[in-house]
Amino acid sequence: HYEITQREASAEILPAVKTPLWTYGGTFPGPTIESRRGRPVTMTHRNELPLPTVVHLHGGRTPAASDGYPTDLVLPEGWHDAATHTGHGSGHGMHGMHDPRAVVTKLTRDYTFPLDQRPTLLWYHDHRMDFTAPAIWRGLAGLHIVRDDAEDDLGLPAGPRELPLMIADRAFAADGGLAYPALDPTLRERPGVREAYIAGVLGDVILVNGAPWPVHEVDAARYRLRVLNASNARHYELEAVTDDGRRLDLVQIGADQGLLAAPVTHASLPIAPAERYDVIVDFSGVPIGGRVRILNRLGSGRTRDVMAFRVARRAADDSRIPRTLSHDLPVWRRSEAVRVRDFAFRAGRMRGDHGWLIGGLPFDPARSDVTTRLGDVEVWRLVADVHHPVHLHLVGFRVLSRSGRPPLPHDAGLKDTISLRPGEAVEIITRFDGYRGRYLFHCHNAEHEDMGMMANLEII
Ligand code: C2O
Ligand code: CU
Ligand code: CU
16 A cells, blocks of 8 residues: 655756656655555555646556546645636647546545556556646656566566666756746747647656666676656667677567567667566676666757666676566457457647547547447557557557558567557557456557547447
8 A cells, every 4th residue: 555645846857956846755756666466556646736636557457447537636635626627727738628527536546456467567647638748747657566476486687687767858947947848838939839749748858767867887787677768759769889889689578568478689679658668688798887878769969868877897697588488478369359440640620729639539538439348359450640659548459560561579569558650550459358447548649648649448
């Protein structure tokens, strides 16, 4: 049982300046929670922020009542119900709440997570309708790791050699505050700001676990890096490069929803917002005192650097990467699918303004979009105009194809977020099992999500 107070706090993220944040429990990221598979966890959230919030455990197999539906609010004390129906301050992308009856509000809320699922790295973050992007940007994000005995017994690097890495870009104003252009009246009217907001907000400072471009000391040994792209909109293609320009292998052992069947070796790994990779990097061949830089091949200038490791000492290493990692990876055949659905993720108009739409429609909590039966297997065909990382709540899925071709090497394993590249058509397959209730699927470019690119997924 965890008790988390959502409150304002400030942190020294950049040297000698205080940055005001919205936090889970006073820190950014919030506290990292470690759980065991099948052992339920309750988080009691108390909201002392000046506005309503919603908590979602990304990647969790969670009953709908605790899944953080965008109108299922935790209210701060003294907040008037009526105010939640209009929201305020977004300045763009507001589409209001069409059905006030859908709004559930509480002052504190217990979220209960059964965690009856494959062990993996989960992410808890805000999910309030229309305001998810600025809330995550200001700090409402934390990690939750689920483990089990089978994974512990594999002999993977562990303890100090297992590092969760939450990568997120941010922009800072001159006074040290986080600059979120669409909410800042002094920035909002500047040329290009609106377009940048529509595309998704980017920062020029790369934070890893809340620190800018950190340098981490490591042994000359194998490490397990559990990477989450917690950025609102930035895509990365990560590589590990030594001082003498050598690329270290990124040995992928897991995806969004846990271990792969067998490791896959990459020279570089693309990671879209909300995707996770579980990766082994071996520092044993790096000279003592040498550095390994984690670079973003899609970045330029300061956003090319992500972080660095400094190899500090020789050390024994009894870790291993088993050739078989897991046996329980679901495989669904096309022939099992009871239906095929098509969804287009495209720009459009939303109440006279720019919107991001699924199947031509912006999110409406009162509309029913997808209804499926518990246990049904379905194939979904997703097409995109620009880059959209699409996320399904509740279920993991496998990638079947990309524009008629086989999935890419990094599509291996069980995913909950798929990076749709511009112009691409991707097929995924899943079984809708777990719980009945109302869930969501959406683009995880957080600005696109707030501008309508979300839909209801009802499991009956
Ligand atoms: Cu990261 Cu709807 O979630
Ligand atoms: Cu989610
Ligand atoms: Cu998108």
